Amino acid sequence: MIEIQHVTKRYGAKHAVDDISFTINKGEVLGFLGRNGAGKSTTMNMITGYISASEGRILLDGMDVLEQPREVKRRIGYLPEQPPLYMDMTVEEYLKFVCDIKEVRKKSRKAHLDDLYNLVKITDVRHRLIKNLSKGYKQRVGLAQALVGNPDVVILDEPTVGLDPKQIIEIRKLISGLGENHTVVLSSHILHEVADVCDRVVIINRGKIVAQDTLSNLTHGIGEAIRMTVRVVGPEKPVTRLLHDVPGVKYVESMGSKEENSLDYIVESDAKTDVRRPMVNAILQAGYSLLMLKPMDVTLEDIFLQLTAEEKGGF
Amino acid sequence: MLAIFKRELQSYFYSAIGYVFMGCFLVIAGIFFAFGNVLSASSSVGTLFSNITFIFILIVPILTMKLMSDEKRSKTDQLLITSPLSLWSIVLGKFMAACAVFLLTLLCTGIYVIILSSYGNVSAVEVFVNYLGFFLMGCCLIAVGLFMSTLSENQVASAISTFGVILFLYLLDSIIASMSSVTMLAWLCKALNWVSLFARFTDFSSGILSLTGVIYMISFAGVFLLMTVHTLEKRRWSEG
Ligand SMILES: Nc1ncnc2c1ncn2[C@@H]1O[C@H](COP(=O)(O)OP(=O)(O)OP(=O)(O)O)[C@@H](O)[C@H]1O
Ligand SMILES: [Mg+2]
Numbered sequence: 001m002i003e004i005q006h007v008t009k010r011y012g013a014k015h016a017v018d019d020i021s022f023t024i025n026k027g028e029v030l031g032f033l034g035r036n037g038a039g040k041s042t043t044m045n046m047i048t049g050y051i052s053a054s055e056g057r058i059l060l061d062g063m064d065v066l067e068q069p070r071e072v073k074r075r076i077g078y079l080p081e082q083p084p085l086y087m088d089m090t091v092e093e094y095l096k097f098v099c100d101i102k103e104v105r106k107k108s109r110k111a112h113l114d115d116l117y118n119l120v121k122i123t124d125v126r127h128r129l130i131k132n133l134s135k136g137y138k139q140r141v142g143l144a145q146a147l148v149g150n151p152d153v154v155i156l157d158e159p160t161v162g163l164d165p166k167q168i169i170e171i172r173k174l175i176s177g178l179g180e181n182h183t184v185v186l187s188s189h190i191l192h193e194v195a196d197v198c199d200r201v202v203i204i205n206r207g208k209i210v211a212q213d214t215l216s217n218l219t220h221g222i223g224e225a226i227r228m229t230v231r232v233v234g235p236e237k238p239v240t241r242l243l244h245d246v247p248g249v250k251y252v253e254s255m256g257s258k259e260e261n262s263l264d265y266i267v268e269s270d271a272k273t274d275v276r277r278p279m280v281n282a283i284l285q286a287g288y289s290l291l292m293l294k295p296m297d298v299t300l301e302d303i304f305l306q307l308t309a310e311e312k313g314g315f
Numbered sequence: 316m317l318a319i320f321k322r323e324l325q326s327y328f329y330s331a332i333g334y335v336f337m338g339c340f341l342v343i344a345g346i347f348f349a350f351g352n353v354l355s356a357s358s359s360v361g362t363l364f365s366n367i368t369f370i371f372i373l374i375v376p377i378l379t380m381k382l383m384s385d386e387k388r389s390k391t392d393q394l395l396i397t398s399p400l401s402l403w404s405i406v407l408g409k410f411m412a413a414c415a416v417f418l419l420t421l422l423c424t425g426i427y428v429i430i431l432s433s434y435g436n437v438s439a440v441e442v443f444v445n446y447l448g449f450f451l452m453g454c455c456l457i458a459v460g461l462f463m464s465t466l467s468e469n470q471v472a473s474a475i476s477t478f479g480v481i482l483f484l485y486l487l488d489s490i491i492a493s494m495s496s497v498t499m500l501a502w503l504c505k506a507l508n509w510v511s512l513f514a515r516f517t518d519f520s521s522g523i524l525s526l527t528g529v530i531y532m533i534s535f536a537g538v539f540l541l542m543t544v545h546t547l548e549k550r551r552w553s554e555g
Contacts, residue, residue, distance in 0.1 A: 086322070
């Protein structure tokens with residue numbers, strides 16, 4: 001278990017991270033979400049002991065990162081934002097070096113490395129120089145590096161940035177797999193990136209924690225109902241009016257034609273009512289045809305909007 | 316520490332740097348050997364070594380410029396610092412790798428000694444003391460270079476600053492000499508004398524093994540290694 005207690009990191013007058021507290025439970029996969037510059041990397045750098053907090057404490061199983069660095073660092077594997085690779089080494093040499101500095105026993109080393117090659121699928125490039133690998137492969141080697149020595153806790157800073165969709169899916173699958181016997185912390189600025197793999201998310205904004213909960217609780221209400229695209233066959237003005245008149249709908253915008261004879265509309269409803277059924281009925285009763293109804297992905301921005309809306313409503 | 320040492324040593328010889336260093340050293344030393352010893356019929360290793368102390372100004376930056384600055388630039392320092400290694404073992408590993416390359420190069424010059432001994436009388440003690448002194452002095456300057464390399468992310472900047480500092484140390488004796496006539500600056504001369512590394516080599520080159528000299532050099536290197544560790548430690552706390 002990792003406890004982050006009132007941690008602050010100052011850079012000059014600016015607070016990169018400002019008095020944050022949260023707990024990472026043993027065995028969970030935690031998503032750490034925030035926009036660019038929110039303080040995700042700074043926080044991860046403090047948890048792993050790369051930089052020190054200006055104030056506050058970080059404990060892993062009760063041990064302070066600054067007081068017992070060796071014990072703590074042994075238990076953590078870290079993939080920073082930019083994978084820390086030595087370009088002049090081959091993949092194999094590099095991972096052996098990482099085994100050395102992470103004190104992996106010589107005897108079990110070969111089997112361990114073979115497992116890692118298979119896990120992140122780099123067996124076929126292991127004799128290549130790292131500088132000649134593609135970005136995706138470099139990222140995998142970085143991931144393998146974080147897993148060397150089978151640490152209890154694996155911390156990954158935006159592991160899927162810059163990868164193609166197929167690789168993103170693969171890495172995501174790998175991370176879910178890791179979650180079975182590791183504690184994993186995963187940062188991202190895209191909500192649906194972490195949606196499938198994380199048990200819980202912590203959202204950070206401008207250095208402060210704004211929410212920490214399970215994803216379903218956080219997106220509850222904004223779920224499928226809040227924003228959707230509908231494709232309707234029918235004249236623009238009456239359809240817009242009709243959609244607008246459905247109870248619960250707050251906003252309708254015509255997006256033009258994407259398919260012959262039909263128009264697409266974006267419909268936003270308030271967070272609490274599911275407008276889909278009455279809306280579909282209304283369209284059909286008016287004699288128009290419905291070709292498509294597609295909920296739009298909930299984004300981090302939606303959650304931010306809801307959080308600020310709740311704040312306003314609450315006070 | 317051993318892992319760092321091995322990786323660093325390997326990287327010297329994967330990149331051209333290791334060979335460039337050895338090449339430069341052996342060529343310059345060879346020229347001075349040919350003219351200073353062979354052609355002027357001197358069989359003293361001391362002459363050779365005291366003639367080529369300037370070599371450090373040129374070659375130490377080659378050896379140390381990327382030691383730390385490259386780690387910072389490529390962010391691999393994140394791997395080292397978040398691993399269970401202590402800062403000391405990182406710094407010592409790197410320092411020892413550079414010293415090892417230097418030692419290896421120095422051993423290559425053993426061939427000169429063999430040539431000398433076939434012509435004239437070479438005292439084994441004198442040779443040993445000279446090599447020891449020259450090696451220790453190199454290690455001191457490598458520690459200086461390592462420290463300078465910690466200060467910047469840029470290899471070139473760290474090479475130039477190392478060059479500058481070693482040049483200053485090299486010229487220090489003449490600077491002190493020129494100031495000594497001014498009585499007001501006597502205290503400054505005294506202080507500068509403390510850091511005058513090259514002056515300490517004179518003892519060694521005349522074949523006298525002085526314990527104070529050895530201790531001085533080890534402490535000199537130690538201070539710079541300490542400053543390197545301290546700089547790395549301070550960077551973690553930096554709020555700039
Ligand atoms: N060494 C530093 N010196 C000064 N300011 C810094 C330093 N490191 C980070 N910051 C500032 O702290 C804030 C948080 O940065 P951080 O890198 O943690 O953001 P992030 O959430 O990881 O963003 P991204 O999604 O872009 O990676 C930023 O505003 C950044 O400018
Ligand atoms: Mg970041």
